[in-house]
Amino acid sequence: MRFEEFAGARLPSLLRCAVLLCGDPEEAQDMVQEALTRTLVKWDKIKKLDEPYAYVRRIVTNEFLSRRRRRRVRTVPLTAEQDWAAPAIPPPDDGGELWRMLAELPRQQRAVLVLRYYEGLSDQEIADTLGCRAGTVRGYASRALAALRIEIENDQTAGALS
């Protein structure tokens, strides 16, 4: 498979995952572009994997977790004279309370929820993605769901996928 074919087929999925992780479309583009750049550098090897998408999604997730700030930090040379436009901040109330609470979760917890409930990964797959133990993933998920005040009695996902 050529890189362009892979990217053409999987780019929308990567962007959707990225925007759920970081909450900001512009930052999501940055993250995915960075991930694709790294992917392309090693494409000869990545294309031979069983699931190249899973690997690139891992890069996107790691990129999200390694970013220290919630919003993108722009740097320009000190000599720059012109002002630059900062990323537009979305209106304060453009979504539900649940989304707002999700945005305030610690990054690892948010990543676990996105990977578990949007991407449908098992706890072990999430653990492999985040580089931690499955028990840690369950801990993150538990704390995140508690913070979101979500009933977990009917959570069949974790048990079924673990």
Place this chain on the structure above:
Amino acid sequence: MTTLDELRRTLEERATTAPDGHGLVQAAQVGAARVRHRRRVTRVILGAGLALAVAVGTPVVVQQRRAAPTPAIVPDRARLADEMTLNIDPAAGIRVGQWGTSASGQWLEVFVPTSTGRDYQAHVAAYPPGHPERKAYPGQTVEMTESQGRPARYLHGSHLEMLVWRDAGGNQISVERRAFPFPDGPGASSPAQDSLDRATLQKIAEAVRFEAPRKIRMPIRFGPLRDGLRFGSMSVQHDEPQRVQVVMAMEYPNTRSDNRRQIDIFVTTGRRNGEESGLTAVPDINGYRAWYGPYGDNKRRNLLLLQVGQCSLEFITSPGMTRQQIIDLSTEAKLIPCEQVDAWEPPIS
């Protein structure tokens, strides 16, 4: 209470806000070409340098190996939360990038040039006596070894290697390398490319040292702090003259982890116009342009933005903090244009 179905529905709905990705593939191709070119150039330069070093420097190295290793310097008193004592021996040829500190520990990101053209990057951390022992993850192998003449553990797995030891004073020091994950999937022709390198890890460990406590400096110095506000943590990246990034957190006492009351301060290179970020102009603060408004989609926190010299200075308020409180805090502070590095001061005195 909410349900999982609502969570899934929210995620599905929000996923539709993803951008279309136009031009991303082309941008990635340009970026990848740049990376490859940089690696090629670095490889050639390092190869030439290595050959020269072997030809000229071997006698010098042999002589140095006979000398006793430089002992780590021990600070003359315990450090405070906003002080650093951790450092790297400047003679070791190791570059320090970002670094930071908090009440519980201090850390450095370090880079060692390698013959592959890609720096070996590692994370050095130090915690005071009493900090729990670093445990190995399942699947990690532990070997007993030595670092700086002290018993040490070498933990390693497929993508991580770490040296952990305690110095004579009981401080726990760790040097950790996380290789960029590259699974050896079926059909992959070779093992991970970003390989682990125990010798380099050991070299970094031997270069770790403690110095006398030194105050961190910032382009801001706060005036009186009210309601028990105190230093929380800080990270600094200033390894290039044209790039400054300082992140500092100030905490209120008795804050809960699930409802943290803290002010975050960001200093970054670049000129910002707050109105383009949806903020409202407020009267100048200490002669610098200022804007105030909501912080993103967070309803509980607000943002005060100042343009100070060539840097933007952002205060993300603690939940419940009023506009006047944050303006007072910044007005009573001494603001220093970030390009005047020599004039930076400890933020809290």
